[in-house]
Amino acid sequence: MADRLAMTPAVPPSGLLAQQLAMPSRVDEITDRLVTAIAIGEYLPGARLPVERDIAAALGVGRMTVRAALARLVERGLLETRRGRGGGSYVVDQWPESSTDSVRRTLAVRLGELRDRCDAIARLHGAVCRAAADARTAADVAGLRAALEEYRSAESGLAAQQADSRLHLAIMDAAHNDVLKQVLVDLEASISIGAPAHLWGEPTNMREMELRSLHEHEELIDAIADGRADDADSVARAHLGIDFELISTAMRRAGLLTE
Numbered sequence: 001m002a003d004r005l006a007m008t009p010a011v012p013p014s015g016l017l018a019q020q021l022a023m024p025s026r027v028d029e030i031t032d033r034l035v036t037a038i039a040i041g042e043y044l045p046g047a048r049l050p051v052e053r054d055i056a057a058a059l060g061v062g063r064m065t066v067r068a069a070l071a072r073l074v075e076r077g078l079l080e081t082r083r084g085r086g087g088g089s090y091v092v093d094q095w096p097e098s099s100t101d102s103v104r105r106t107l108a109v110r111l112g113e114l115r116d117r118c119d120a121i122a123r124l125h126g127a128v129c130r131a132a133a134d135a136r137t138a139a140d141v142a143g144l145r146a147a148l149e150e151y152r153s154a155e156s157g158l159a160a161q162q163a164d165s166r167l168h169l170a171i172m173d174a175a176h177n178d179v180l181k182q183v184l185v186d187l188e189a190s191i192s193i194g195a196p197a198h199l200w201g202e203p204t205n206m207r208e209m210e211l212r213s214l215h216e217h218e219e220l221i222d223a224i225a226d227g228r229a230d231d232a233d234s235v236a237r238a239h240l241g242i243d244f245e246l247i248s249t250a251m252r253r254a255g256l257l258t259e
């Protein structure tokens with residue numbers, strides 16, 4: 001993952017002292033990343049975060065670093081820890097004012113990179129949808145239509161976001177190319193920590209975005225079902241533009257963009 005490489009110092013720290021000095025800033029950075037992921041709606045209120053081990057792997061850091069960062073989010077009132085069956089870290093608050101500095105720090109250093117990554121993701125989704133238009137079977141089309149209906153009837157927020165993930169995974173399956181699917185899933189993970197969940201923004205304009213997505217999903221599934229590869233490609237690219245629009249909206253709220 002490119003950003004993991006970018007975070008690795010040219011000369012690796014060695015010895016206990018270097019490690020101890022490096023620790024706090026790493027926890028700060030991971031705290032900021034997690035706070036930002038929640039603020040921009042990658043994990044909506046009510047959603048459970050991945051387990052420590054998976055977050056550590058996704059971000060290329062140790063489990064102790066992730067544990068320390070999660071504890072800070074609990075302290076700030078963004079997460080709560082539930083025990084027992086179905087236990088884990090659950091989101092309780094999306095973007096209180098206290099999160100804004102973290103969002104600003106996280107997005108400021110990654111603006112150009114995020115733009116390129118979002119563009120690459122949109123283009124790859126286009127390629128996957130093109131492949132699905134070429135390779136879909138009758139069973140795939142039935143599955144895609146069912147996933148579309150699930151999205152249509154899902155409640156706003158978390159349920160709609162989860163239905164959206166299932167729909168896009170069904171499209172990836174209809175493309176019948178596991179390598180293409182894996183490349184896309186890995187690239188999506190690199191802008192966030194929660195692939196294949198897409199960003200969902202904040203409650204203020206969430207419903208508007210969901211309805212626009214519904215219209216785009218309908219066009220996309222029709223194009224794939226009809227075998228119209230060019231249309232599937234262009235609709236998918238436009239649809240995935242939402243990710244960067246939501247990041248831009250978050251940048252404006254954090255005071256990073258003025259227009």
Ligand SMILES: [Zn+2]
Nearest residue numbers: 164168213239
């Ligand atoms: Zn979608």
